[in-house]
Amino acid sequence: MLETNVDQKSFKFKIVLLGEGCVGKSSLVLRFVENKFSCKHLSTIQASFQNKTVNVEDCQADLHIWDTAGQEKYHALGPIYYRGSNGVLLVFDITDRKSFEKVKNWVLEIKTCLGNTAEILIVGNKIDLEEERQVTRQDAEAYAESEGALYMETSAQDNVGISDAFESLTAKMIEHSRTRSTEPPSTNRSIRLIDNDEAERSKKCCR
Amino acid sequence: MSDKHGEEDKKAKMHLKANDLLCVNGCGFYGTPQWENRCSKCWRAHQNEMKKCQDFAKNRSLLSFDQFQERRKSTTESKSRGIKNLFKTSPIPEGGTSSPTSTSPASTPTRRRELSPDSLEARQQFTDFLVANLSTGMAQEIARSVKNAVNKISEMRMSSDDMSELVMSYYQYLGERIGGHSLFDSPDCKVKVEDVMDQVEKYISTFCYSIFFCANHEEEVADMSLQDRIRSLHWVTAGFLETKMVFKKQTVRDKIDEAISELIEINAKRSAFEKLDCLTKSCKAIFEALKESEASTSADEFLPTLIYVLFRGNPPLIQSNVKFISRFAIPARLMSGEAAYFFTNLSCALEFARNMNHESLQMEKSEFEAYTSGHLAPPLSVINSACNQAIYVLEGTIETITNVAKKAGSLAKNLTNMHGKSDDDLEKMLAVIKETVDFYPTDEYMNMKQSIFAEEKETADILVSLSRQSSESGRGTLTDTQPSTPQPDTSLESPLIAEIQAINLTSSGNQEHVEEA
Numbered sequence: 001m002l003e004t005n006v007d008q009k010s011f012k013f014k015i016v017l018l019g020e021g022c023v024g025k026s027s028l029v030l031r032f033v034e035n036k037f038s039c040k041h042l043s044t045i046q047a048s049f050q051n052k053t054v055n056v057e058d059c060q061a062d063l064h065i066w067d068t069a070g071q072e073k074y075h076a077l078g079p080i081y082y083r084g085s086n087g088v089l090l091v092f093d094i095t096d097r098k099s100f101e102k103v104k105n106w107v108l109e110i111k112t113c114l115g116n117t118a119e120i121l122i123v124g125n126k127i128d129l130e131e132e133r134q135v136t137r138q139d140a141e142a143y144a145e146s147e148g149a150l151y152m153e154t155s156a157q158d159n160v161g162i163s164d165a166f167e168s169l170t171a172k173m174i175e176h177s178r179t180r181s182t183e184p185p186s187t188n189r190s191i192r193l194i195d196n197d198e199a200e201r202s203k204k205c206c207r
Numbered sequence: 208m209s210d211k212h213g214e215e216d217k218k219a220k221m222h223l224k225a226n227d228l229l230c231v232n233g234c235g236f237y238g239t240p241q242w243e244n245r246c247s248k249c250w251r252a253h254q255n256e257m258k259k260c261q262d263f264a265k266n267r268s269l270l271s272f273d274q275f276q277e278r279r280k281s282t283t284e285s286k287s288r289g290i291k292n293l294f295k296t297s298p299i300p301e302g303g304t305s306s307p308t309s310t311s312p313a314s315t316p317t318r319r320r321e322l323s324p325d326s327l328e329a330r331q332q333f334t335d336f337l338v339a340n341l342s343t344g345m346a347q348e349i350a351r352s353v354k355n356a357v358n359k360i361s362e363m364r365m366s367s368d369d370m371s372e373l374v375m376s377y378y379q380y381l382g383e384r385i386g387g388h389s390l391f392d393s394p395d396c397k398v399k400v401e402d403v404m405d406q407v408e409k410y411i412s413t414f415c416y417s418i419f420f421c422a423n424h425e426e427e428v429a430d431m432s433l434q435d436r437i438r439s440l441h442w443v444t445a446g447f448l449e450t451k452m453v454f455k456k457q458t459v460r461d462k463i464d465e466a467i468s469e470l471i472e473i474n475a476k477r478s479a480f481e482k483l484d485c486l487t488k489s490c491k492a493i494f495e496a497l498k499e500s501e502a503s504t505s506a507d508e509f510l511p512t513l514i515y516v517l518f519r520g521n522p523p524l525i526q527s528n529v530k531f532i533s534r535f536a537i538p539a540r541l542m543s544g545e546a547a548y549f550f551t552n553l554s555c556a557l558e559f560a561r562n563m564n565h566e567s568l569q570m571e572k573s574e575f576e577a578y579t580s581g582h583l584a585p586p587l588s589v590i591n592s593a594c595n596q597a598i599y600v601l602e603g604t605i606e607t608i609t610n611v612a613k614k615a616g617s618l619a620k621n622l623t624n625m626h627g628k629s630d631d632d633l634e635k636m637l638a639v640i641k642e643t644v645d646f647y648p649t650d651e652y653m654n655m656k657q658s659i660f661a662e663e664k665e666t667a668d669i670l671v672s673l674s675r676q677s678s679e680s681g682r683g684t685l686t687d688t689q690p691s692t693p694q695p696d697t698s699l700e701s702p703l704i705a706e707i708q709a710i711n712l713t714s715s716g717n718q719e720h721v722e723e724a
Contacts, residue, residue: 014543026505048494048506049548064543066551069510073567077510077555084542 011061013173015166016082018106019091020099021070024125027156028091029065032166035159056170063170078106079113086173087119089165094124094153095132100140107147119176120149121169128155325477329413336406340398352381353407357414367423371534374411378537381407401539408537409478416477420531430524437521437560442578442585444518447568448511451502457603462496465489467520473528479536482528483546489516490549506552514556529554 017025026047033050050065068074068081082088090106092099103122110120122144124135137153144151150168154161230238236246245253333353337346356377360370385391386400412419453459469489476482493512497504517525532550533541541547559567565575577583644652 012543021507026503026507047504048509049545064548066548067506069506069555071507071511073569074510074555074559076562077558080551080555080558 011059011174011177012064013061013086013170014064014066014084015087015089015169016066016068016085017089017091018068018078018082018103019070020072020093020096020102023070023091023093023096023099024156025067025070025091028123028125028154028162029067031156031159032162033065052166054167054170056167056174059174061170061174063166078109082110082114082118085114085118086177087121087169088114089121089123089169090149091123091125092135093126094135095126095129097134100124100135104143107149111147119169119172120147121165121172122149122151123165124151124153125156127153127160128158325416326414329410329478333406333410336403341403349381349385349403349407353410357411360411360415360418367419367426367530367534370419374535375538378404378408404537405480408535409480412478412531412535419535420527426527426530427524430526433526433557433561434521434523437518439579439581440560440563441518441521443563443568444515447570447585448515448518450511450515451500451508452496452512452515453500453502456499459496459499462492462499463516463519466492466496466516470516470520470525471522474522474524479532479540482532483536483540483550486549486553487546490552510552510555513552514559517553517556517560526557529557 017029019025029050030047033052048067050067052063052065054061054063066081066085068078088106088110090103092103094100107120107122110118122140124137124140127133140153141151150172152161152165152168154165156162228237230236230246230249231244232246232249234246234249236248238244238246238249242250243253334350337350341349360374363370363373365373382400382404385403391400452463466489469485469492473482473485476485490509490513493509493516494504497508497512502508522528529550533554541550565572568575574583578585648656
């Protein structure tokens with residue numbers, strides 16, 4: 001079993017982006033997948049759902065990246081999005097302290113719902129606006145470490161740190177997938193649909 | 208005394224004979240009216256006979272029931288035989304020898320009566336897919352397994368969630384079993400395991416739709432309740448969802464209408480795949496509308512617009528459809544991929560609709576309740592509101608009429624110009640014709656020219672004679688000198704006459720030709 005997992009070279013992961021509105025989640029995805037950044041691009045390319053195949057550590061991973069609505073009124077809908085996801089990417093704006101506080105709320109909530117089944121990456125975006133920074137790198141790194149999550153800083157406008165962020169998260173998810181492989185539990189109920197089939201086969205043999 | 212007694216005796220004899228008191232069977236004993244004038248012995252025998260008759264009737268009814276079961280078995284066998292024949296008539300040759308089984312002519316009408324058109328179509332597609340893409344052995348095995356599963360599902364009576372778990376387990380079992388087959392590893396294989404499972408899912412969900420969908424009365428009540436709630440919250444579409452739709456644009460309104468239509472269409476489909484396909488089309492229409500509005504296509508804009516479409520359309524049985532998809536679709540379809548993302552967003556929109564309150568819209572509670580109960584009408588938003596759609600349509604109409612008026616004026620102007628050009632062209636054409644005719648004269652033209660020349664000559668002669676007469680009558684002495692001079696005058700006159708004639712011919716010829724033209 002372990003040997004099979006170690007040899008596995010192809011993965012499929014669901015990544016959910018969470019964060020307040022206007023922190024740049026969509027620009028981040030667009031830059032990573034399409035390498036484009038502008039208001040015009042955001043209105044011509046569908047940014048909500050994106051596919052991308054990346055190669056990390058000699059493995060190939062198909063990433064399904066889900067964007068979510070960040071407005072406060074839709075906060076309660078988060079669990080519907082990140083249920084069953086392999087990775088969660090929490091984005092905040094380094095020039096907006098409030099968005100960082102919201103990320104903390106998300107971390108607590110995700111840990112409550114998903115436990116340790118999903119890997120968390122915290123991203124501080126808009127580092128091109130360094131002079132307006134309100135959240136220091138040290139504070140963010142310390143918080144991420146205390147929560148067992150990764151921390152990266154990016155700029156969608158200048159295309160800084162984005163590939164690294166997604167690849168780091170992917171590497172973590174691959175490691176997680178190899179460490180914990182769950183066997184599909186065999187359900188007794190399925191026998192009720194298959195039992196007759198076996199009986200028919202045995203009958204056929206008798207014939 | 209003795210006489211009276213004798214009279215009474217006579218009466219008794221007349222009314223009640225001795226035979227009347229005896230048992231009706233004539234056994235010699237006296238009977239009782241409560242036993243139908245039978246003695247106790249005969250009465251017991253009579254009761255036994257009655258019981259036997261009843262038992263016989265009961266047995267007969269039981270025999271009828273057995274016959275019914277026999278009919279049902281034969282029907283099932285004929286169905287099975289029909290399916291097998293479909294495979295045996297396939298063009299793919301079988302490895303072993305087999306004799307085709309003849310199907311009774313009654314089996315086809317029986318099957319058609321039992322199956323709905325949708326089920327028939329689904330089975331035909333399923334059979335065609337298996338025969339076209341897989342080996343005969345594997346096709347038969349899969350078909351038998353799936354058919355058996357469908358029959359089992361039809362016989363079971365359990366809750367929807369238990370049924371869902373059962374079907375999910377079957378998908379997993381069948382997927383693993385098919386996936387393990389070496390057939391799919393060869394490059395000759397045209398289809399994947401996922402494609403086969405898609406067909407299996409479609410077959411099962413279509414055949415068992417009446418069992419799977421909205422089986423619970425409570426679910427229907429919940430759907431009606433949600434529909435009422437959405438109807439009472441219709442005022443939210445008047446700009447409170449903060450969408451970035453530009454409703455002034457006709458293309459945006461068309462796309463939103465298309466999204467609403469596809470959302471309502473979900474209820475008309477039977478398989479989970481087709482339902483998800485309608486949802487995908489609806490969501491893509493929303494993205495088109497966002498593009499037309501030049502708004503961001505991020506989730507920050509997409510979810511509010513999907514909620515708006517849900518409120519505008521208020522599709523029937525939407526919760527039951529969502530539950531059907533989540534219960535009986537192949538799990539992989541709902542965990543990843545574009546359709547899964549759209550499905551998750553629809554679930555979010557429904558959750559938002561169910562739990563909407565004044566805090567969701569960030570307004571006063573009293574205001575929220577006033578709008579919901581209808582006591583207060585929502586204010587018309589100037590920038591973005593579908594409530595202004597009638598006004599937009601009217602504005603569009605006015606604009607259209609204005610354009611038509613402008614085009615009419617432009618048309619009139621063009622007509623005037625065309626008339627002017629037409630006249631100029633006519634003049635030019637006539638000039639060209641004249642030039643051409645002079646350069647290349649026709650026979651008719653030459654004859655005409657000669658006749659004109661002759662006429663001119665006669666006219667000249669007449670004029671000459673007239674001039675002579677006038678000179679003779681006017682001057683006596685000059686008359687003598689005149690006869691000597693005519694000869695040189697004639698030689699002088701001839702070129703003049705020729706010139707005059709030429710000019711006259713030219714002008715008259717042109718005139719006549721113009722008349723002809």
